Amino acid sequence: MSTDNSSRGRQDGINTRLAHGPYDPQSQHGFVNPPVVHGSTVLFPSMESLNNRIRAPFTYGLWGTPTTKALEDALTELEGAAGTILLPSGLAAVTVPLLAYLSSGDHCLVVDSVYYPTRRFCDGTLSRLGVEVEYFDPHIGEGIxxxxxxxxxxxxxxAPGSNTFEIMDVRVACDAAHAGEAVTMMDNTWATPMFFKPLDHGVDLSIHALTKYPGGHSDVMMGSVSATQTTYGRLRDTQMQIGVNAAPDDVYLVLRGLKTMGIRLERHQASALALAEWLESREEVSEVLHPALPSFPGHALWRRQFSGASGLFAFVLKGDARKAAAFLDALRIFGLGYSWGGHESLAVPVDLSDRTIAKGPGGGALIRLQVGLEDVADLKADLEVGFAAANTL
Structure with a gap:
């Protein structure tokens, strides 16, 4: 079933597009899901076709299969991009575009509230390769x-910033970068293309950890980079020079998760906001870091740019690390574990010792919550048990 309804003068809604995508079941005998193609070698019917393989849709497994193409096409459509590459982790989706566009002697500006493994790559591999990395305040605005x-x-x-959720003006940053002939990249994992489309705001390369909401079930690791017409060729060429792509079984899991991402995100958003509002009323909490709260410092800027919020936010528990440990150890439904975007709720303490500028809030211990698909009443009850345990100290 095709979702191209330009001839009807309208475009299907996001959940309809997620459910059907650009994949045509009639291309595979009517089966509603793309087949999982395991393969390395592609056979050509003649020497002429072998010599002209650049025109063939598939030439070798590393370059992609019908399975990977189905997910690439779906993400390209969602992002409004010229093309998308798939990679075996969200971190790889960060590192490959950086390697594609940076060389020895170059200067790279990175927001200080970046995902810690991104900083580790910048301070490690990029530094070793002779790239100078400079971190900037997420609130810098036109000062960039x-x-x-x-x-x-x-x-x-x-944006929002990792763990502390600072909101920055993406268009202003991109305009400044393009005025200086630099390429812009953005990790948009928190919002997904459901709630923010980076390319519409001037970003050249949109990065996602598909491990999170697109996968949605904590059972797969994958990343993607969607690019503009002017940046896609170099990105794809670098991917093939490095020799890395996503495995077909993992791609299938993300394709399956993508179908329900929209309705899952609606639940994540509603539950997380309900808990964030409730946490603001707790005397044990000094601050809640959720961009959709009117009390959040960047709320107005968030509303101007984003159309929704996901299930990840943080709060400051009054007290020290010992109190935070007691709170976390008492939780039953919230698991203690990293990653997010899955069906289950998670809680972890946040360490901001890597920051150089965006130091984050004071007033206690910072705890990050991933709000899953459980009932809100049960999640509140679980957090109340945590507060009770912390209050005994």
Whole structure:
């Protein structure tokens, strides 16, 4: 079933597009899901076709299969991109575009509230390769233009900020980068294309950990990068030079998860906001970091750019690390574990010792919550048990 309804003068809604995608079941005998193609070698019927294989849709397993193409096409449509590449982890989706566009002697601007493994790659591998990385305040606004240099080749964004959820003006940052002929990249895992489309705001390369909401069930690791017409070729070429793609079984799991991502995100959003509002009323909590709360410092900027919020936010528990440990150890439904975007709720303490500028809030211990698909009343009861345990100290 095709979702191209340009001839009807309208476009299907997001959940309809997620449910059907650009894949045509009639291309595979009517089966509603794309087949899982395991393969490395592709046979050509003649020497002429072998010699002209650049025109063939598939040439070798590393370059992709019908399975990977189905997910690439779905994400490209959602992002409004020229093309998408798939990678075996969210971190790989960060590192491959950075390697594609940075060389020795280049300068790279990175928002200070970036995902810690991104910083580790920048301070480790990029530094070793001779790239100078400079971190900037997520609230810098138009001041980012003053950080641009002739050798600045990449401006790397993440919004909201990792763990502390700072909101930045993406369009302003991209305009400054493009004025200096730099490429912009953005980790958009928190919002997904459901709630924010980076390319519509001037971003050149949109990065996602498909491990999170697109996969949705905590059983797969994958990343994607969706690019503009001018940046896709170099991105794809670098991917093939490095020699990395996603495995077909993992791709199938993300394809399956993508079908229900929209309705799951509606539940994640509603439950997380209900808990965030409730936490604001607790005397044990000094601050709640959720962009959709009117009390959040970047709320107005968030509303101007984003159409929704996901299930990840943080709060400051009054007290020290010992109190936070007691709170976390008492939880039964919230699991203690990393990652997010799955069906289950998670809670972890946040360490911001890597930050150089965006130090985060004071007033206690920072705890990050991933709000899953459980009943809100049960999640509140679980957190109340945590508060009771912390209050005994």
């Amino acid at each position: 233009a003053g950080l641009m240099r002739p050798e600045t080749k990449v401006v790397f964004l993440e």
